[in-house]
């Protein structure tokens with residue numbers, strides 16, 4: 001049997017030990033090199049991400065556009081921000097409607113540094129009520145205050161058009177455009193984005209009314225809600241009262257009175273049903289029935305300190321002629337990438353989704369959409385390649401679809417039924 005002698009075993013052992021030491025050294029230096037590479041890469045990526053800034057253009061200075069501008073400033077990822085509105089300051093700020101910010105919107109705005117103590121308005125049930133113009137003025141002032149952090153340009157009286165875009169040198173085009181030009185804006189078509197909408201039923205019927213009384217005050221006023229209302233339409237040949245009171249499954253109406261005393265608004269809603277009353281109010285050609293319902297409801301539920309509507313003052317009220325189906329229209333394409341120019345576009349507020357019915361709560365739906373804008377700007381600014389931007393746009397689209405879905409399920413309950 002062959003074997004190693006003691007010397008041979010010693011030489012073999014030393015060689016093995018040397019080999020082990022070499023392997024160990026090699027592994028250690030590879031590990032160190034990898035660790036160094038990772039460290040350098042992470043630091044460089046971190047530095048690149050930290051430094052990454054984009055320029056952003058916000059089209060529309062309504063409550064949603066201005067809040068989007070504030071989100072952009074707060075993201076810390078914006079080098080230059082331009083905010084446009086086709087209206088001049090006075091026209092923009094004198095809009096009469098009052099907005100109601102619900103607790104979720106209030107929390108979101110507090111996170112952006114909005115100080116409600118410094119804004120004319122009133123609180124009721126954790127909701128903040130203010131005039132739309134007051135809210136816009138406040139946001140404009142915060143943007144002004146942030147001019148030292150970000151290059152902010154507010155261009156009022158400037159319409160977003162193809163010519164406007166062409167005037168900007170291609171190299172200076174914004175990387176992100178936020179379209180918030182409201183329900184009548186056409187900026188999406190300027191950008192080549194389809195104006196197809198998906199129209200979906202909210203499974204409810206409604207009607208709106210507005211009362212303009214120039215002798216009344218224009219101060220923020222809490223809303224009033226009333227539930228389970230039934231209307232006696234027997235004077236119009238309808239035995240509705242009996243039908244509705246006899247059963248618990250047939251739902252009554254929900255009424256909301258909101259706005260200032262000068263610009264009072266009303267919304268009347270009932271969940272979709274095929275009761276005699278609903279059918280009657282949906283089909284009647286007699287518009288005075290609806291007017292009468294709003295007239296009586298207003299006088300029954302208004303605050304004690306505001307005047308009643310009389311037959312003499314009834315002409316100050318405009319209202320829907322009959323009940324209609326409440327529908328939510330939302331854009332099929334609410335986020336897009338303009339290839340070649342490398343511009344990411346997102347659509348927000350009523351430009352993205354709008355009801356054919358005023359709940360007195362609409363601005364909150366716009367605020368929900370903005371909840372994903374900060375992350376979107378961050379992802380776009382720090383994107384390594386186009387895929388990252390497409391991913392960010394896809395997440396934005398998904399969020400937008402989700403919002404419409406959630407609104408269909410719970411939106412009316414939150415804004416009217418509860």
Ligand SMILES: Cc1cc2nc3c(=O)[nH]c(=O)nc-3n(C[C@H](O)[C@H](O)[C@H](O)COP(=O)(O)OP(=O)(O)OC[C@H]3O[C@@H](n4cnc5c(N)ncnc54)[C@H](O)[C@@H]3O)c2cc1C
Nearest residue numbers: 060062064085086099100160181182349350360361362363
């Ligand atoms: C009568 C009435 C009563 C309402 N009451 C309430 C209420 O009580 N509570 C509530 O929460 N909500 C209420 N709303 C709804 C609320 O006003 C909207 O939800 C809100 O204004 C939508 O905000 P936005 O920023 O999306 O659009 P908008 O407020 O419509 O702003 C869009 C802006 O874009 C500008 N614009 C359009 N096209 C261009 C362009 N090409 N270039 C530059 N600028 C452009 C417009 O001038 C406008 O200033 C009411 C609405 C109405 C009509």
